[in-house]
Amino acid sequence: MKQTKMISTRSSFLIRLMLVLLLALSLFAFAACQKDKQDSNVETPDDPSAHEHVFGEWVTTENPSCTVAGVKERICTVEGCGKKETASVDPLGHDTVHHAAQAATCIAVGWNAYDTCSRCDYTTYEEIAALGHDLVHHAAQVATCIAVGWNAYDTCSRCEYTTYEEIAKLGHEYEDHYCVRCDQLDPTYYTDGLIFELSMEDTYSVIGYNGAATDVVIPVTYRNNPVTLIRCGAFEQKGLTTILIPEGVTRVESKAFSYCPSLTSLNIPKSLTIIEESAFQRCNGLTSINVAGNNPKFHSAGNCLIETERKTLVLGCRNSVIPADDSVEKIGSYAFSGCSNLTSITIPGNVTIIGRGAFQDSGLISIIFSDGVVEFKEGAFAGCSNLTSIVFPKSVGMIENGAFYNCNRLTMVYYCGLISDNFGGNSSGNVFPYATRYYYSETEPTSDDDWWHYVDGAPTVWPREHAWGDWTTTTQPTCTEPGEKTRACTSCNATEWDEVPALGHKITHKSAAGPTCTKDGNVECWYCSACEKYFEDENGETKTTWDAVKINALGHDLVHHAAQAVSCTAIGWDAYDTCSRCDYTTYEEIAALGHDLVHHDAQAVTCTEYGWDAYDTCSRCDYTTYEKIAALGHNYNENNVCTRCNQLDPTYYTEGLSFTLLQDDTYSVKEYNGDATDVTIPSVYQNKAVTEIGVQAFFYLSNLTSVVIPDSVTSIQENAFTGCSGLTSITIPDSVTAIGGAAFNACSGLTSIYIPAGVTQIGIVAFTGCSGLTSISVAENNPEFHSAGNCLIHTASETLIAGCNNSVIPDDGSVTMIADNVFASCSGLTSFSIPEGVSFISFAVFCGCSNLSSIVIPDSVETIAGNAFEGCNNLTAVYYGGSASDWDGISIADYNNGCLTGATRYYYSETEPVSAGNWWHYVNGKPTVW
Structure with a gap:
């Protein structure tokens, strides 16, 4: 806001003082002027002091402020007068601007509503200090596998201030299928053998199990889809001991787990809301039933599964x-069916209906029914063969036929009502075929019907005239003590007892006998076979015990013998013991194994290697029939050839060869100056190995027809056989590792070349000019080179380094470059196809291919070097895989490629072209002009 600067108090005082002085002077002058007018008799208008002032407009000389007066003055307009007078200008007062209140916050100051002046620095502003945070402390929350956490932090109750920092949830880390942090089972883990079926809703059902495990885990998901259903009979009679039903399963069908007697506990997840009848029938090993607390359909109480x-x-x-x-x-139906371990149960008064087959085939011996049970459904207790008696409350109204079927021992049925109550009157058929019904009477009845009452809390039949049954011995008599026998009344179950006389002793004499290692001895005594007691006399009057007359067995005095391992030819035994007193032994002989023979074929003896006849060895011992036959040694004839193995004498060589000693103390073939056409190079010269064929050793020896290279040679140097046009074949031994540049250049008589596995270096144009070549092959295990389509290829660089008249460049991408002179002078080439992927055609590749008439060049070619087609005078057709504009983009060297540029060029079109020009396509794999 705009405010003017206030004048200080001191300045204001001085201004007022000056105004007072000016006013006093003016009054003094005015008084003097009046006096002059009175004293003078002659007016002198020209005297400026003698006139009435005529003042002009007031002019403010000092502006007033909001609180301090200003000053104004005016001047007499009479000429020559110049009289001034001054006056004060009232203060302006404040031009107030109102400002709304601003509440203070935790971190910022505030203020009440206030005013300021637009002209000065007047203000009623009063600052309210920042409140500071009203902190609320929050406890830390540990991050879990599935939930974020945080350290202890503060927030402000008035603002959004917080020191909260979230800690990311940890995620599960499973080990042995359980999370090491939260012990949760991996939801994708399941027991081998589960059989799944995908539904139309993209959920899985477990339809069976063929695994061996008895502890079974069903997964939450299978193949990224949820598992929601366990089908009928899926685990029936599978011998399960535990089953994990995961969250997500919503339905268990009938008999899914029936007849699994070893299943001891059952846990029902929240999601499981449909359990069909008999799903767990006859799982009589169950001892624990629990339901997840938030299940909307079921709950558990007292190890019972209840539909809420x-x-x-x-x-x-x-x-x-x-x-x-x-x-x-x-x-419910079949709720306890087959629970053979259930021997007693109390049915509380809130239960009114016992469902069909509810306790069928259970092990119940006794049942307590509270008053309230009304209805028993068919087969409710069928097959409870241990039931002998039941007390029924007065509330019973309906007992369906077969409710107690096959309860063969149920002979006493006690009803808490009267005959007039018509107990079981609503029932169909005879529901208690083996039992007598008794009706309750607190006092002794007067009628002759079947009545009962409680005696000491037990149901007791009121007696009628007793009809005693047969005696039954309840306590057997002994030699000296009588026994007991009882009989019962068949009408009221009353019983009576009588004594059974003592049997008397049956004594035999037992002579004294000494103990052995295994059998107790005894002193002389007498023994009763009836009561199995011992006596010191034959009359059985003085008792003793077996421990008193017994002499303990001595036990074996064991001697330990170490084990003896069995061998092929000798028996053995495990460690054993014998007794020094008797013939006791734990010795068991282990028969000799006999030899486990391995047959070995005969190996014929040679000149350099020993041999043997067919023989056998044993896999367990050093038995062998092997006999070594010494090497024969060479028998060289006058032709320096061994008569037995046909091997050339390694020291023999063709006359005319000369050698140079190398730095490694081996020899190199320097040159050949002889007249022979068949040359043999020795493997040994002057007792040193021949390892090299030197540079130009056989240079342009056109009469040479064959050369035997020994397996001592490791290197064939540059131009070693250049120009040997008479050579028709050459065998490069496996020992060779390097072939120099132009080593076989211009050997036009060669028809095939085989590169062994050991060759890892081949110089440039090593086989250029071999116009007779029709076959090129390389050992399969060569690490540097391979052959395909009679092409020699450097594998790593994908470079074709040698070709022949029968070469077909592979189109599998293994060749992207063609090296210099590869097909030079291959006069047998008439047509050729360069596969897609080759980008560079090197120098003089087809130079001198005088019979080449057509060639296919792919659109992948980017460069054609000089002399590539020099001398291809019969080249008339070039089939190019691209368009004319693509062709113009190829870099073609200017020199000696006239045969290429002068031939008719055709451009590829898959479909019949609509425009004029030279076009081609493939027909049965051959280039064909449209």
């Missing part, structure tokens, strides 16, 4: 305790 809304107990086990809290009103 329908208040139906759908599955129980031998440890089940049925809740008495009104959460169960019905025992």
Whole structure:
């Protein structure tokens, strides 16, 4: 806002003082002027002091401020007067600008509403200090595998201030299928042998199991889709001991886990809301049933699986305790079926219906029904063969036929009501075929019907005239003590007892006997075979014990013998013991193994290597029938050839050869000056190996027809056989590692070349000018070179370095460059195709191919070097794989390529062209002009 500068208090005082002085002077002058007018009798208008002032307009000389007055003056306009007078100008007062209040924050100052002046620095502004943060502390939260965490932090209750820093969730780290941090099972892990089926909803069902494991894990997902269903009979009779049903499974069909008696515990996840009838039938080993607390359909209590809304107990086990809290009103069908370990159960009063087959074939011996049970469905307790008696409450209304079928021992049925209550009157058929029904009477009845009452808390039949059954011995008599026998009344179950007389002793004499290693001895005594007691006299009057008359067996005095390993020819034994007193032994002989023969074929003896007849060895011992036959040694004839192995004498060589001693103390063939056409190079000269054929050793010896190179040679130097046009074949031994440049240049008589595995260096134009070549091959295990289509290729650089009349460059991408002079002077070439991928055609590649009439050049070629087609005078057709503009982009050397540029050029078109020009395509693999 704009404010003017205030005048200081001191300056204001001086200005006022000056104004007062000026005013006093003016009054003094005015008084003097009046006095002059009075004293003078003659007016003198020209006297400036003698006139009435005529003042002009007021002019502000000092502007007023908001709080301090200003000064104005005016001057008399009479000529020559110049009289001035001054006056004050009222202060302006403040031009206020109102400013709204600003609340203070935690980190910024505030203020109440205030005013300022637009002309000066007047203000009512008062600053309110920043409040500072009102901190609320928050405890740390540890990050888990699936949830983020944070360190302890503060926030402000008034603003968004926070020191919160999120710690990323850790993610699971599985080891042996369980997370090492949270112990969660890997949701994709499952037991081998599970069989899955994909549904139309892209979810999987478990439809069977053929694995060997009894602890089975079902995965949450399978092949990235959820597992939601366990099909009918999937694990029926599979001997499971544990089963993990994962979150995500929503349905278990009927009999899915039936007849798994070793299954001891069952955990139902939140997602499982449909369990069909008999899904876990006859899993009689179950002791624990639990349901996830947030399952919307089921809950568990007292090791019972309960369908919450329908208040139906759908599955129980031998440890089940049925809740008495009104959460169960019905025992569902087959809920305890086959629980052979369930011997007793209490049915609370809130249960009104026992469902079909609910306790079928269980091991129940006793049942307690509270008053409230109304209805028993078909087969509810069928097959409970251990039941002998049941007390039914008065509430029972309906017992369906077969509810207690095959309860063969159920002979006593106690009803808490009267005959008039019509117990079981709504039932169909005879539901208790083997039992007598008794009706309750607190006092002794007067009628002759079947009545019962409680005696010491046990159901007891009121007696009628006893009809005693047969005596049964309950306590067997001994030699000296009588026994007991009882019989029961068949009408009321009353019993009576009587004594069974003592049997008397049956004593035999037992002579004294000394102990052996294994058998106890004894002193003389007498023994009763009836009561198995011992006596010191024959009358059985003085008792003793076996321990008293027994002399303990001596036990073996063992001698330990070390083991003896069995061999091929000798028996053996494990370590064993014998007794020094008897013939006890743990010795068991192990028969000799016999030889495990390995047959070896005969090896014929040679001049340099020993041999042997066919022989056998044993894989277990050093047995052998091997006999060494000494090497024969060479028998050289007058032709220096061994008569037995046909090997040339390594020291023999053709006359005319000369040698040079190398620095490594081996010899090099320097040259040949003889007349022979068949030359043999020795492997040894003057007792030193011949390892090299020197530079130009056989240079242009056109009469030479054959050369034997020994396997001592490792290097064939530059131009070694250049111009040997009479050579028709050459065998390069496996020992050779290097072939120099032009080594076989212009050997026009050669028809085939084989490069062995050891050759790792081949110089330039080594086989150029071999116009008779039709075959080029390389050993398969050569690390540097390979052959394909009668082409010699340097593998790593993808360079074709030698070709022949029958060469076909492979189109598999293994050749991208053609080296200098590769096909030079191959007069047998008439047509040729360069495959796609070759980008460079080197110097003089087809130089002198006088019969070449057509060539296919791919559009991958970028450069054609000089002399590439020099002397190809019959070249008339060039089939180019690209367009005319592509051809113009190839860099073609100017010199000696006239045969190429002068031939008719055709451009490739897959379909019949619509424009005029030279076009071609393939027909049956051959270039054909459209």
